[in-house]
Amino acid sequence: MKQLGFALALLSVVSICSAQTASEWKPAETNVWGAEYPRVDPTGRVEIRIKAPDAAKARVNFWSGPKIDMEKQADGFWTVITPPLVPGLHYYTVIVDGAEFADPGSHAFFGGGKHASAVEVPEAGADYYAIKDVPHGQVREVWYSSKATGTWRHALVYLPPDYDTQTKTRYPVLYLQHGGGEDETGWIRQGRANFILDNLIAEGKAKPMIVVMAYGYARRAGEPVASPAGSPAPGTPDARQRAMRDMASAFQADMTDALIPFIDSTFRTVADRDHRAMAGLSMGGFQTFQITLNRLDLFSHIGGFSGAGTLGGGALDPKTDYNGAFADANAFAKKVRLLWLGVGTAEPERMREGIRGLHKALTDAGIVHVYFESQGTDHEWQTWRRNLHDFAPRLFR
Numbered sequence: 001m002k003q004l005g006f007a008l009a010l011l012s013v014v015s016i017c018s019a020q021t022a023s024e025w026k027p028a029e030t031n032v033w034g035a036e037y038p039r040v041d042p043t044g045r046v047e048i049r050i051k052a053p054d055a056a057k058a059r060v061n062f063w064s065g066p067k068i069d070m071e072k073q074a075d076g077f078w079t080v081i082t083p084p085l086v087p088g089l090h091y092y093t094v095i096v097d098g099a100e101f102a103d104p105g106s107h108a109f110f111g112g113g114k115h116a117s118a119v120e121v122p123e124a125g126a127d128y129y130a131i132k133d134v135p136h137g138q139v140r141e142v143w144y145s146s147k148a149t150g151t152w153r154h155a156l157v158y159l160p161p162d163y164d165t166q167t168k169t170r171y172p173v174l175y176l177q178h179g180g181g182e183d184e185t186g187w188i189r190q191g192r193a194n195f196i197l198d199n200l201i202a203e204g205k206a207k208p209m210i211v212v213m214a215y216g217y218a219r220r221a222g223e224p225v226a227s228p229a230g231s232p233a234p235g236t237p238d239a240r241q242r243a244m245r246d247m248a249s250a251f252q253a254d255m256t257d258a259l260i261p262f263i264d265s266t267f268r269t270v271a272d273r274d275h276r277a278m279a280g281l282s283m284g285g286f287q288t289f290q291i292t293l294n295r296l297d298l299f300s301h302i303g304g305f306s307g308a309g310t311l312g313g314g315a316l317d318p319k320t321d322y323n324g325a326f327a328d329a330n331a332f333a334k335k336v337r338l339l340w341l342g343v344g345t346a347e348p349e350r351m352r353e354g355i356r357g358l359h360k361a362l363t364d365a366g367i368v369h370v371y372f373e374s375q376g377t378d379h380e381w382q383t384w385r386r387n388l389h390d391f392a393p394r395l396f397r
Helices: 002-024 195-204 239-264 283-292 329-335 349-364 381-394
Strands: 045-049 058-062 067-069 077-081 088-096 099-101 108-111 114-121 138-146 151-159 173-177 208-213 275-279 303-307 338-344 370-374
Touching: 045 088, 045 114, 088 108, 088 381, 108 381, 138 239, 151 195, 151 239, 173 239, 173 283, 195 208, 195 381, 208 239, 239 283, 275 283, 275 381, 283 303, 338 349, 338 381, 370 381
Parallel strands: 173 208, 173 275, 275 303, 303 338, 338 370
Antiparallel strands: 045 077, 058 067, 058 088, 088 099, 088 114, 108 114, 138 151, 151 208
């Protein structure tokens, strides 16, 4: 009888512990309405569950994380639990019998040139990008005509909380660019830039500002899509560098000749260089340096988030690169009120060392700038959220 009582007590304890363990798993906030999976536990582990009863193999592919085979369950569902992931938003896809697709339980986010799943792993104690009970700005969609590209172009515009009530107030503008394979929706849907700005403005840490997020891919009007006959194949270094140069030139023309005039004529901006900034992540950081340093008559605040540097990727030559913008440190300091660089400490070595090398070259050249490292984060949105959170309060002071 005592043995039976002990067994029942042990079973009760195991049941309670199992219930407590199960209760630690929460549906990810990036899930579609009502979806239980993917789900996240307090350590950052992610559990994914998909139904594919006729499949022979399933695998999950996190872009900045693990690539893991899933296990088939008796009910026809495939499941996997990842090792703990660092906080932030993680893109992933599911590969079933060789076919790659987005997880139906997750909202789709545009990244890597396609719509993919993503799971948000909360960061303990970090609420600077959360939606709070503070005044909120609005994000509006705009279309503008670009002679440079011969097309209508799309952008998102964040207007600060008091924009519609303070009708005589004019605002500085930050042009904020997405990364490669992403689009103009990234800074809102993945980066939560609007909530970061809402919270900073409510705390009095950042100036109310307009933020413009434009589509960063551009091709000049009449330019063919394919490479001309006899040119290097698209995958060669020469072709890639030429394509980057052409796109950078086209996007610069679009921004300076079409987008900025459209924004200044449509919204209540302070339309001068002292009240105009540009920043971007990865490819957008590269574009930021290419555009701003060649047009210092238009910009006075510059930010590169995990991306900046010369077109060829080589070491910076302060005397000649960017038309000699860095050649005279004193003259540069009089023109540029803020130059900001950021990188995640867990980013790929090539990117990390590239930004650190640029930081050293600027320091050696006597160029005053801010250098920021996001501890423990990869080439991912948590790095860039932290970057914006540090960068925005420094603007327009």
